[in-house]
Amino acid sequence: MHRLAKLSLANRSVVALITIIIAIFGLISVGGLKQELIPSFETPQAAIVTTYPGASPEVIDKQVSQPIEAAVRALDGLVTSSSTSQSNVSIVRVEFDYGTSTSKVKENLNAALASLTLPSEATAKVLSGSFDSVPVIALGVSANSGNNEAIGKVLEDTAAPLLASVPGVRDVSVSGVVEKRINLTLKQSVLTANGLTSQSITSALQ
Structure with missing residues (x-):
């Protein structure tokens, strides 16, 4: 150990040059490393x-x-x-x-x-x-007119296919779209009187 220290002190310029070369190669290697925001796991x-x-x-x-x-x-x-x-x-x-x-x-x-x-x-x-x-990018869209149902259809029919065609994009999904829905409240007494069940009503509507 004493000899190594003595040799380094006697050749300080060479040691400094080697240190600089190693540092440069280190910086080059770091720049070439593959980096991902969300690594595959x-x-x-x-x-x-x-x-x-x-x-x-x-x-x-x-x-x-x-x-x-x-x-x-x-x-x-x-x-x-x-x-x-x-x-x-x-x-x-x-x-x-x-x-x-x-x-x-x-x-x-x-x-x-x-x-x-x-x-x-x-x-x-x-x-x-x-x-x-896990989605990498999430975008929020709303209609100035307040008609979010119409803009939802535009997003599904136009925006989603357009974004999916971009190279490197694996999947595009649209969520939170407002859809029309009808809620049915069934009267059990009427169903029983007609020999029906909630399951039969569901099957008939599908």
């Missing part, structure tokens, strides 16, 4: 969302949530699972071992769903993703 988590129009929470739990959760618990690498049963909707959340790819999670869950026989009117969908799915 996959989380081994997913949710199975099943819609069953007209079904009560009890029916959802018995006929949808419990069978799905029982099927996913048999999958390799599963860490935890939980379910939420609400009117018309079942949500089963799952978490797999860290390092499991999103595509593998989705593949396993779809295989588990394929082995089940759910009610014919129930529709299940696997939702999984990574930080690649």
Whole structure:
């Protein structure tokens, strides 16, 4: 160590030159590094969302949530699972071992769903993703005239396809669009008198 210090002091100009060269190469290397605002990062988590129009929470739990959760618990690498049963909707959340790819999670869950026989009117969908799915840019638009319903149609028909055509854009979605909706309040006594159920009304309107 003493010899190295003595040698450095005796050749200070050479040591300074080597230090400058190393610093320059370091700056060049930093400039060439790939940088991302939101790096790609996959989380081994997913949710199975099943819609069953007209079904009560009890029916959802018995006929949808419990069978799905029982099927996913048999999958390799599963860490935890939980379910939420609400009117018309079942949500089963799952978490797999860290390092499991999103595509593998989705593949396993779809295989588990394929082995089940759910009610014919129930529709299940696997939702999984990574930080690649997080929107990088969010834009807010409003109409000066106050007609946000009309501008929503323009955004969906014109703006979204235009932005999606830009090179490097993976996906464009429009949310918060005002839509016309009709709410029906059914009288149970009238339904019973005519031999109908809320499910039959829902099916007739679809």
